[in-house]
Amino acid sequence: MRTVFFDVDTQIDFLYPAGALYAPGAEKIVPRVAALNLYAAAHGIPVISTMDAHSENDPEFTRFPPHCVVETASQRKPAVTLLEKPVVIPNRPGDITIEGAQQILLEKQTLDCFEQMHLAALLDKFNAGRYVVYGVVTEICVKFAAFGLLKFGKPVEIVTDAVCELNGEAGERTLTEFQALGGILTPSARLDGVWAPGSPKVPF
Secondary structure: OEEEEEOOOOOOOHHOOOOOOOOHHHHHHHHHHHHHHHHHHHHHHHHHHHEEEOOOOOOOHHOOOOOOOOOHHOOOOHHHHOOOOEEEEEEOOOOOOOOOOOOEEEEEOOOOHOOOOOHHHHHHOOOEEEEEEEEEHHHHHHHHHHHHOOOOOOOOEEEEEEOOOOOOOHHHHHHHHHHOOOOEEEEEEEOOOOOOOOOOOEEO
């Protein structure tokens, strides 16, 4: 059964206190995100890393402060979360090539990654039997990704210690609703070889 990892919006503007839309405590998940991505690379698991990629006058800035403006340092992912063979897929028409890529940097301009015009084709190409989701923030972009993937009728897991919320209650409600819809909550210690060696493991 093929697995795809979803690394959601782990960008500097969301992860660190100096970021424009910092989720308090998000910097603590960076080592886990890095470990998950490295595990994927070592085991031939594709990583889809969604990334906000906004223009300076993006319509979303009427709702949120300006953030993740293209080609700024704060729009980037931390270096430890990047793999050696990435490919960037912008949200505009054109052919996409992912052969040989370990990590797909999927640029988007809205909260819902499923509004990225190439995501559906990517998922068809991978034809995965399982999805593993992590990143920021739990009750917004992680929710859109995880709930959208549930519609494919395949197992979807959220890595509970590799996500971070803006609002604790909203984050908890999201995880509760996710489980009610059939989603699986998985601590990283249960992912084989990813974190906390010696803990109970679930093989890929």
